[in-house]
Amino acid sequence: xxxxxxxxxxxxxxxxxxxxxxxxxxxxxxxxxxxxxxxxxxxxxxxxxxxxxxxxxxxxxxxxxxxxxxxxxxxxxxxxxxxxxxxxxxxxxxxxxxxxxxxxxxxxxxxxxxxxxxxxxxxxxxxxxxxxxxxxxxxxxxxxxxxxxxxxxxxxxxxxxxxxxxxxxxxxxxxxxxxxxxxxxxxxxxxxxxxxxx
Amino acid sequence: xxxxxxxxxxxxxxxxxxxxxxxxxxxxxxxxxxxxxxxxxxxxxxxxxxxxxxxxxxxxxxxxxxxxxxxxxxxxxxxxxxxxxxxxxxxxxxxxxxxxxxxxxxxxxxxxxxxxxxxxxxxxxxxxxxxxxxxxxxxxxxxxxxxxxxxxxxxxxxxxxxxxxxxxxxxxxxxxxxxxxxxxxxxxxxxxxxxxxxxxxxxxxxxxxxxxxxxxxxxxxxxxxxxxxxxxxxxxxxxxxxxxxxxxxxxxxxxxxxxxxxxxxxxxxxxxxxxxxxxxxxxxxxxxxxxxxxxxxxxxxxxxxxxxxxxxxxxxxxxxxxxxxxxxxxxxxxxxxxxxxxxxxxxxxxxxxxxxxxxxxxxxxxxxxxxxxxxxxxxxxxxxxxxxxxxxxxxxxxxxxxxxxxxxxxxxxxxxxxxxxxxxxxxxxxxxxxxxxxxxxxxxxxxxxxxxxxxxxxxxxxxxxxxxxxxxxxxxxxxxxxxxxxxxxxxxxxxxxxxxxxxxxxxxxxxxxxxxxxxxxxxxxxxxxxxxxxxxxxxxxxxxxxxxxxxxxxxxxxxxxxxxxxxxxxxxxxxxxxxxxxxxxxxxxxxxxxxxxxxxxxxxxxxxxxxxxxxxxxxxxxxxxxxxxxxxxxxxxxxxxxxxxxxxx
Numbered sequence: 092x093x094x095x096x097x098x099x100x101x102x103x104x105x106x107x108x109x110x111x112x113x114x115x116x117x118x119x120x121x122x123x124x125x126x127x128x129x130x131x132x133x134x135x136x137x138x139x140x141x142x143x144x145x146x147x148x149x150x151x152x153x154x155x156x157x158x159x160x161x162x163x164x165x166x167x168x169x170x171x172x173x174x175x176x177x178x179x180x181x182x183x184x185x186x187x188x189x190x191x192x193x194x195x196x197x198x199x200x201x202x203x204x205x206x207x208x209x210x211x212x213x214x215x216x217x218x219x220x221x222x223x224x225x226x227x228x229x230x231x232x233x234x235x236x237x238x239x240x241x242x243x244x245x246x247x248x249x250x251x252x253x254x255x256x257x258x259x260x261x262x263x264x265x266x267x268x269x270x271x272x273x274x275x276x277x278x279x280x281x282x283x284x285x286x287x288x289x
Numbered sequence: 290x291x292x293x294x295x296x297x298x299x300x301x302x303x304x305x306x307x308x309x310x311x312x313x314x315x316x317x318x319x320x321x322x323x324x325x326x327x328x329x330x331x332x333x334x335x336x337x338x339x340x341x342x343x344x345x346x347x348x349x350x351x352x353x354x355x356x357x358x359x360x361x362x363x364x365x366x367x368x369x370x371x372x373x374x375x376x377x378x379x380x381x382x383x384x385x386x387x388x389x390x391x392x393x394x395x396x397x398x399x400x401x402x403x404x405x406x407x408x409x410x411x412x413x414x415x416x417x418x419x420x421x422x423x424x425x426x427x428x429x430x431x432x433x434x435x436x437x438x439x440x441x442x443x444x445x446x447x448x449x450x451x452x453x454x455x456x457x458x459x460x461x462x463x464x465x466x467x468x469x470x471x472x473x474x475x476x477x478x479x480x481x482x483x484x485x486x487x488x489x490x491x492x493x494x495x496x497x498x499x500x501x502x503x504x505x506x507x508x509x510x511x512x513x514x515x516x517x518x519x520x521x522x523x524x525x526x527x528x529x530x531x532x533x534x535x536x537x538x539x540x541x542x543x544x545x546x547x548x549x550x551x552x553x554x555x556x557x558x559x560x561x562x563x564x565x566x567x568x569x570x571x572x573x574x575x576x577x578x579x580x581x582x583x584x585x586x587x588x589x590x591x592x593x594x595x596x597x598x599x600x601x602x603x604x605x606x607x608x609x610x611x612x613x614x615x616x617x618x619x620x621x622x623x624x625x626x627x628x629x630x631x632x633x634x635x636x637x638x639x640x641x642x643x644x645x646x647x648x649x650x651x652x653x654x655x656x657x658x659x660x661x662x663x664x665x666x667x668x669x670x671x672x673x674x675x676x677x678x679x680x681x682x683x684x685x686x687x688x689x690x691x692x693x694x695x696x697x698x699x700x701x702x703x704x705x706x707x708x709x710x711x712x713x714x715x716x717x718x719x720x721x722x723x724x725x726x727x728x729x730x731x732x733x734x735x736x737x738x739x740x741x742x743x744x745x746x747x748x749x750x751x752x753x754x755x756x757x758x759x760x761x762x763x764x765x766x767x768x769x770x771x772x773x774x775x776x777x778x779x780x781x782x783x784x785x786x787x788x789x790x791x792x793x794x795x796x797x798x799x800x801x802x803x804x805x806x807x808x809x810x811x812x813x814x815x816x817x818x819x820x821x822x823x824x825x826x827x828x829x830x831x832x833x834x835x836x837x838x839x840x841x842x843x844x845x846x847x848x849x850x851x852x853x854x855x856x857x858x859x860x861x862x863x864x865x866x867x868x869x870x871x872x873x874x875x876x877x878x879x880x881x882x883x884x885x886x887x888x889x890x891x892x893x894x895x896x897x898x899x900x901x902x903x904x905x906x907x908x909x910x911x912x913x914x915x916x917x918x919x920x921x922x923x924x925x926x927x928x929x930x931x932x933x934x935x936x937x938x
Contacts, residue, residue: 105499109422113495116525120487123529127563131533138554140547215546219554222546226537240905244912261912 094256099176101263103256114264118271125275128227132283135223142218145287148211153204154284157197158276164193165273168266175262180254183262184246190269191242194235201232224283231279234272241265295891299449299469300382309446338871340424342409343831345431347728349406350721352435356398357795359442363391365792368752372785374773384769385452386471390445392455393475396571397482398438400709403717404578405434405489408517411724412493414824414831415511417502417840422495424869425911430485430492432879437482440886444474448891451475454767456568456619457538459549459560464542470890476539477886483531490524493517502823504842508602511822511845512588512595516581519605520574523612527570534563543892558623565616573612575709577605579716580647583669586723587651589821590666591658594846597650604643611640621692630689637687644680648673663818664738668719671746672711679707682757697767700760703753710749718745718798726817730830731809737801744794751787755780815933821849826858828933834866837926863930866921874914878907 094103102108136145171186205225208214213221245265249258298305323329336344366387370379379387413421421427444450451471453462462472497518501510510518538560540546547553549560588595595601617625617633651673660666682704686695695701726732756764759777771777816825826848827836838859843850850856881904888896 109499116491120525120529127530127533140554
């Protein structure tokens, strides 16, 4: 295996480079997925039937908490990758752990939000609007959930094997995924919540 | 007992029971045969767990041919039913099921795997690579396609087939009008195989971007590889739309959402939009690789460089862009207003321009060429005029106001078969015949192949051209019968005869495989067609490592210039080669997905949850597995090369 010493560890081999390019292409597909969901959301936004509208159900507090927590986690995963580049395994693990805790916090608040919706009678079945709202939020939430398990797997692998060509490559790809979820959340925050509350 | 009643057939019929028996008998025969000849180990080690792009390609092709016969049987049943007025061969319900499964099987489970199978086999060879970028992911893609195909195919014996058309428009496909589980099958079969296709797209883009032989710049790639590149870009952008549409459809049917309904703020026309935002690019996902294959074949058998290489690439890029801006032409009559219709009318007609450029390029490639009329070339030559007819009727359909006359008539059916059959199916048959020696080391018999070709062309023309006429006269598609006074009888009888000839063509093709396997000479050398691109620079059939020495390329006709201008392709010397290990994980994950899909179709939630957990467990297992692949030693390569006659390539 040819290891290119001039590049960061995660780009060290041809295989690693291909993994990263492949993941960027995957993110392209993910952008299309969320773009379709957002388009659908805009189409159903005012199709509320006899159910409530966004302005009636959105509450700023939990949404703000979710936003702050997720944005912070994007910062900490950035720090984790920075620590990885400096070859500091322990710091990498710590920042990764903080990221995962923040991700779990985000998810807990989102689950609380969903339970709240359920109690005020907003479910998938209420109207076209609530259906697509919960589908879009749910798809994002499912991505975060998947990301948490993925992150735990990577945490364990770094702990066991240290920062190798493989684990560095996986961590870097994971950070791309995590940043991507954050970007999608910014769109959700702006175009679903803020727009809905206006 | 209520639990078991779900699996019962809603519309039983002696033919379906006969099929059930046939399925059971064939399955037992396969299992018994494998056990008797002690082939389980061979099957598992050499095929089911393989990560070799060539074997995966062949498995795609076998599946595609099987599905071709399944979809073909559906087609023949429809033609029998319509052959004369007031026919009572199929009732309305069965006719609905048959045209639905015909469409889905032919598009998703015949054309797609055929295209992807040829890409799998040929693209790495054409770019001088040893495998695709992610071999294990490639195997997972195949097995997910296969799981989806099997899920779809068991629908007609367990629970009932989908019956809302291959376009599956809501609200017809909603619970109210399609109460059986049929449409659930549609949702999950397509979801599973569609995700597999998306992964294929990622895999091939990385392969083409990162694994080309030294010297092969993008503009020196063979045209089929170019078409594969553009096709995979379309896959990346189009398939996520289908994923969302299918998810929304599933939510509507199984979780009671109001997305595609007419009440509670639902939007019943939105499915059609989502479906065709994916569906129209999908048409080009099928036809662009076909264009690539024709480019290879026409250039090879005219013994000339492809005319207008750059304009070929440019026109494909243009087609791929336009393909995302035409979807509304599938429902001009849905009432979106004159302005919208006009815009989509113009974008649709615009596609004729890049397509026309390609047609002229092929003609000019043949101009003054030394043409050899082999079977692949015959298909390519027949393609040009027939496809042009299909294209021109497409422009007719693109005129929004005139479309009110043709919409959902047999004219439309004739049009799209006229593009798909001479376009995609002939390309697949031509490509299969052309690359057959590459895969198996012998040629298909030319004489039988030519008979099949003529049956194919004459059968096609007889089967579909009458539909243009009855369509203009007002025969609606998807109607299971018509009265004698309509006067559609004679034309439909001609179409039935054509379908019969068409069926004979495919039987001849199947017979040709059998005949050639027994009688064709094996000493055809490495370059039986006097080829031009890199896939012919290695042995027939291709050794596991593809090329003993990595080729170095100087022109877009790498192998031709190697022969004619004495370009040296193989400058290095043999050294050990890194190869991926086999893995059972892909087939196991796809098996789990099959269980997941089946349980979801019938809303058996405990099984759904168990399957989902098992699926993620497989992913975690895979992640922790430390698989570094294996090396083929220098010694072993030299021995293999010696077997092929010494000259190490």
